[in-house]
Amino acid sequence: MIVGNRKPLEEILEMVKPYKKILLLGCNECITVCAAGGEREVGVLASELKLSRAKNGGEIEIKEHTLERQCDFEYIDQIKPFVDDYEAIVSMACGAGIQYTAERFPGKVVLPAINTTFLGVTLEQGVWSERCQGCGECILHLTGGICPVARCAKSLFNGPCGGSSNGKCEVNPDTPCAWQLIVDRLKELGQLENYEKIIEVKNWSTSRDGGPRTRVREDLRIPKDS
Amino acid sequence: MKTKSNIERLLEKGEFVVTSECGPPRGSDAEAVRKKGNLLKEVVDGVNVTDNQTSVVRMSSLASCVILKEMGFDPIWQLVCRDRNRIAIQSDILGAAALGINNILCLSGDHQSFGDNPKAKNVYDIDSIQLIHTVKTLRDEGKFLGGDELKGTPSLFIGAAENPFADPYEIRAMRLGKKVKAGCDFIQTQCIYNVEKFSKWMGEVRERGLHKQCAILAGVTPLKSAGMAKYMKKNVPGMDVPDSLIERLAAVPKENQAQEGIKICVEMIRQLKEIEGVRGVHIMAIEWEEKVAEIVKAAGLSPRPA
Structure with a gap:
């Protein structure tokens, strides 16, 4: 939401x-x-x-x-x-x-x-947490279902940075380090070898950087002159 | 040799390399850079020039590099991903090479919330590993990220940082592997206080053969006091300061703690030098540059080879 x-x-x-x-x-x-x-x-x-x-x-x-x-x-x-x-x-x-x-x-x-x-979820009653930045090109299949764009303070694609400490982000001790979560999850899934792959430079043109976005589904549109 | 870098030349000769660090001033005074430079002249083989470290605004890293270059140094230009997108990064890389810079250290950069402009927007268009690959692509393939060909390729010796003590520990060697795969020629580590844990990490690095693909320079920072040691342990993320070290400093009268810190640093360099795969040492004496010469000499690393 x-x-x-x-x-x-x-x-x-x-x-x-x-x-x-x-x-x-x-x-x-x-x-x-x-x-x-x-x-x-x-x-x-x-x-x-x-x-x-x-x-x-x-x-x-x-x-x-x-x-x-x-x-x-x-x-x-x-x-x-x-x-x-x-x-x-x-x-x-x-x-x-x-x-x-x-x-x-x-x-x-x-x-x-x-x-x-933000776009987020309800963690518990009264607590919400960010999950998505709507970048327009999802890579969750590479990162164990945890988004580094939204959840790493530096949006690192090949994290973690040196500031990951005891599972927390250096920017805020209450925030989990996204890359710790990713590594833990990849391990649980038996996919830690995925971590060794370098995620290449991102295409940000699908994000806000490409300008305001519009989505069109021609098949759903009602013709103007009918 | 891939470049005209002094540290690359020495590493190829099999020398144990010594680098240090020079933080640019918080103002436009070139003399401040020269003053720090003078403390390191003929003491080390290369000087890192930090790029707005801890996100505090300082004189630009590249400008400071040029001032040091004019003094005869072979600067190691630090470049962070925090403040520039891929357009500015590629452009600055070409400019740095044109100005005669031979070494680059590719970093993510400290988050802006730690600095004097916590309300700033960060960039992070690319990350440090992607930055390494960008420099390599420009240098070795002669191509921009966009695919076009360069006219005149930047000949930079590519470095990166690695923190063997940050979490999660299990991927630290793997992460170095990613940096090597991306094209990194040398590594400077975060300051080491826990030699035992560092040795363990080096073991994993050797198991992967990474020490043969990139030169590892072990990072050290002399401790000025027991207070500083405690502060670093408690407040600097990813810093492993063993209690035994803090106790050793605390056992010395306050006025002698700085000297004890230097002694510890020297001992540590001697230990690190013996670890297989450690090709040099990177001495980060933050705002204590005047002690670097003493440390290098006491560690038996002086004079530096020609």
């Missing part, structure tokens, strides 16, 4: 300073699962904003609304009937959702309440 963090209240307060009527828009997908911008978090943020405003002698009208997704126009369009009643939308979706909501309402101010961080 896409994982994100809610921005600090102070930062959101600063963004909404000029507005008295805002639409606070949650998203029911990934950002709900990682407890950052779902219905519950929309409620919490709305209360916090109202309380702060009131404390400073001001007022703010907030409509709380959570969409099934903010990455599809068919869901975003559900706010059409009332969106114009508000001066600004504060989106609690991931970066994709925030942008797509803004794209649907070009004349409307759309503000981000979430810092989108």
Whole structure:
């Protein structure tokens, strides 16, 4: 899933300073699962904003609304009937959702309440961890199912570096060294000979470095003129 | 000989090679480089010039190399993958060769979070093993990574670092094998304090025949005090400082600990020299360059061969 963090209240307060009527828009997908911008978090943020405003002698009208997704126009369009009643939308979706909501309402101010961080998994309740950077050319078959691009601080293809210590990454003692994990896994799979193969220079053009990416499935498209 | 490198020439003659290190200054003063250089003049066979080590911004490694070259040194240009993509790397390699640099040390580089710009973006377009292969491809095949042919190939003696003490231990010799396969001519190791563990690693290296395919220079760093030894053990990842060493330093009065550290370093060099496959020593006396001459002499490695 896409994982994100809610921005600090102070930062959101600063963004909404000029507005008295805002639409606070949650998203029911990934950002709900990682407890950052779902219905519950929309409620919490709305209360916090109202309380702060009131404390400073001001007022703010907030409509709380959570969409099934903010990455599809068919869901975003559900706010059409009332969106114009508000001066600004504060989106609690991931970066994709925030942008797509803004794209649907070009004349409307759309503000981000979430810092989108990574593609990851739930380690345990309340803990999420990065797994993928969407580089567009997966090499997990070579690395025992553990991604060095996303999980090594230096994205080394032929790691580990000299900073691997007791299974941990030198950058953060709470982070496992990806290459320790890879070596352990290759050993378990009886594939340690894979480690001896040099992984060659990566093609980054399939990643963000090649420019913004679009995926097209012609067979699924609906012809424009029909 | 593949290159005009002084260390390659000496290694081919079968000499036990001595290299040291010179960290560029945190400013644009060329005199600071010369001052450090003067401490190492005629003391060693080659001087490594670090590339923004610990991710702290310093004078560029290549510029410092050129200053040392003008002083008569044969610098070993350190190049890290942290700050440059493959375009800049290949371009800098050509530029370095054009300026008369004969040795390159290919490194990943310390993560930027340790330095003075922890908010920087890192590059890591390629890693150190891929960098070794890049230099080899430019030098031996006369080709760029993109496949085009070069006009004038860079003649660089290719080095890399290896840490025999980092985890996971079981792949350390295998990893050196990858570096050799990628095209590495010489290796400088992380500083060794645990000679026993290093010997074990060298045994694995010999079993794979790697010591015949690349020259291994054993890294040493003199300890200034028991405090420094403890600090390194605790805080520097992949550093193996045995307690016996810390105890030995601590048993000496504080004002004599530095001298004891030098003594330990000299003893260690003598031990390392006896290990089959060790072709030289790399003395990293960080901000203590003035002691290198004394260490080299006490280890019986002075004067250096012509």
